[in-house]
Amino acid sequence: MIRSETPAGRIVKFGGLGICLIFTVFPLYWILITSFKEPGTIFAYPLKYWPGSWSLENYRGLFGTSNFGVFIGNSLIVSLVAAALATVVSLLSAYVLARFEFASKGAVMGAFLVTQMIPGFIALGSLYILMTRMYLVDSRWGLVLVYVAMSIPLCTVMLRGFFENVPASLEEAAMVDGCSRLSALFRVLVPVMTPGIAASYIFNFVNCWNELFLSVTLLNSDSNKTVPAALNGFISxxxxxxxxxxxxxxxxxxxxxxxxxxxxxxxxxGLTSGAVKE
Amino acid sequence: MALTETDRPALQKPSPRRPVGGRRRFSGRTALVLLAFMAPAIVFVGLFTYYPLLSGIQMAFRNYNLNDLSDTSWVGLDNFRALLHDEMFRGTVKNSVIWVVGSLVPQFLIGFTMALWLRRKFRFRGAYQALVFFPWAVSGFLIGILFRWMFNGEFGVVNDLLMKTHLIDTPVPWLADARYAMVAVIIANVWYGVTFFAIMILAALQSVPEELYEAAAIDGAGKVRTLFSITIPSIRTTLALTVLLRVIWIFNSPELIFGMTGGGPANETHIVTSYMIQVTQEGDYGRASAMGVMVVFVLMLFAVFYLLAIRPRKGLA
Structure with missing residues (x-):
């Protein structure tokens, strides 16, 4: 017997959900239509909630007056490469943490989880000095390395959860057939975990694409800047x-x-199962 | 799903020395392979996360200013003392508390309500979730920029809507006036964080067995009674941990503030972490590190006391 909702309850519920939807989507809607208004009409009164004429002038202006194409290119390169490296490195560590028991396992997991409590920018100064010593300041590859380190802990926790959904018999069978552990991992396990791995990759990519403070600190020249760092320049x-x-x-x-x-x-x-398990 | 002994076919003969509860025994050679698998992750996190963290701690006790590196001697607690006497720093501590509490409470209440509304399946629920949860994909910095535009004093849509509905008669200079700026950044942050609560609480709600609700309904429990006697006790742990994570996260998320106000007007919206980044950018690494040490220390203390306070008491099932 399932208690049915009263009509009044339904009205409140769907009305509430509707209001939440409007509030959530509105800021995005507003920036979208602003970007498609003709530059002159953005500051025209009264405000228009639907552009009278659609225009790509703002986009043209953006690429014409700034190096925005370069910034997007930098962001793409840094995020694509860092997310890929982080995913591969995390696959290896997640596999070990999912499948084996060893004395220092708790310490490793703990060290990974602590990094999630402490923001990446807390030691910005000493990171900058470390990168200077390694000649990696103002280098996109330097930023890639830092982003890989930033992404590994959470990515490992997520992938570990996905590994635990795959029976160990799979790679054991492959290893009995003569595969090395590494090739069993990549030839047998990776193919069945594709959705989880793709999701982890996307998660890494989005986090790198969005990152602001490390990028602002470690890259100075315009030709290396990523999109968030460039936007930081615009709003200043x-x-x-x-x-x-x-x-x-x-x-x-x-x-x-x-x-x-x-x-x-x-x-x-991946996130909720990882959170419940720890 | 943890693999137990019985889940696995007998490809290896079980060893009598196998430790109880352990998943697998392995040989010395396998240990080397596993070490090689772990090594890249440990090296990356060790070098680029832990090394700066530890070297930041020693920097907190030194006179380390990028603008003048002629004297980087040890100064004991001077950086900490200077901070405690810094009016600006004390202001940011106060702002941080307002920022965390002001953001957290509405986020929690709205997120919880949304999760309750979304618990039962309805048509288009999947599409609704995908739409409403999109802020998750956007950085706090960009959210700050979006709201900076909406709260613009002259051409902002917020003022326009409020005037159209006659809630105000003249435009409010939201981000230029110290009285309103903090309210505005908190509104933006509430908007940004509701989704996270809704997702986490919804995931927890879906693990509550339906029979509990049915039993409550048979016993004639009303909505409010069901909420407080069934729903909340069942997901108590998730609620408590989600709140803890959020407190730490909100405290540590100056991106939105950077995008929306840059800490202004007159530093009125700076929180400790955003001020710390500003001091770093100015080159005073010693003082910035001291702030970092204080932040981590205070948050750890908070986490410990919080976890002690919420731990299940003996005698209560």
Whole structure:
């Protein structure tokens, strides 16, 4: 016997959910239509809630007056490479942590989880000095290495959860057939875990794409800047050009939104199961 | 799902020395392979996360200013003492508390309510979740920029809507006036964080067995009674841990503030972590490190006391 909802209860519930939806989506809607308004009409009164004429002028201006294409390219390179490296490294460590018991396992897991409590920017100064000594300041590859380190702990916890859903008999059978452990891992386990691995990769990518403080600190020259660092430069000026700014914001939000929508089910699964287990 | 002995086919002969509860025994050679598997992760995290963290601790006790590195001697607790006498720092501590409490409570209440509404399946629930949960994919920094535009004093949509509905008569200079700026950044942060609570609480709610609700309904329990006697006790641990994670996370998330106000006007919206980043950017690594040490120390203390306070008491099942 399942208690049915009263009509009044339904009205409250769906009305409430509707209001939440409007509130959530509105900021995104607003930046989108701002970016497609003609530059002059952004500051016209009364405000238009639907652009009278759609225009790509803001986007043209953005790429014309700034190196935004370069920034997007930098962000793409850094995030794609760092996310890939982090996923591969985490696959190896997650496999060990999922399948074996050893004395220092708790310490390793603990050390990984502690990094989630302490923000990456807390030791910005000493990281900068370390990177200077390694000649990795103002280098996109230096930033890649830092992002890999930033992504590994949570990615490992997520992948560990996915490994635990795959029976160990799979790689054992492959190893009896003469595979090494490494090739058993990549030839047998990785193919059956593709959705989980893809989700972890996307999660890493989005986190690197969004990262601000490490990028601002470690990269100085315009030719190396990532998108968030460039936006930080835009908003620091006294007269923000909201036309280009809105276009830039849309271009940095939309890719991550699409990726996240594709992978969100697996990401939520990975994060919540990881959280429950520890 | 942990693999137990019985789950696995007998590919290896079980050894009598196998430790109880252990998943697998392995030889010395396997140990080397496993070490090689773990090594890259440990090296990366050790070098780029833990080494800076530890060297940051010693920096907190030194006079380390990037603008003048002629004297980087040990100064004991001077950096900490200077901070305690710094009006600005004390202001950021106060702001941090307002920021955390002001963001957390509405996030929790709205997120919880949404999770309750989403517990039962309905048509388009999947699509609804995908739409509503999108802020998750966006960085706090960009959320800050979005709200900076909406709260713009002259051309902002917030003022426009409030004036259209006659809630205000003249535009409010949200981000330029110290009285309103903190309210505005907190509204943005509430908006940003509701989703996280909703996701975590919803995941927990779905693990509560339906029979409990049915039994409560048979016993004639009303909505409120069911909420407090069934729902909340069942997901108590998740609620408590989610709140703890959020407190730490909100405290540590100055990105939104950087995007929205940059700490202004007149530093009124700076919290400890955003101030710390500003001091780092100014080059005073010693003082910034001292702030970092204090942040980590205070958060650890908070976590310990919080976990002690919420631990299940003996005698209560």
């Amino acid at each position: 000026s006294y007269n923000i050009d909201w036309g280009s700014m809105s276009a830039a914001a849309v271009l940095s939000i939309v890719p991550t939104m699409i990726l996240f929508a594709v992978a969100s089910r697996y990401i939520v699964e």
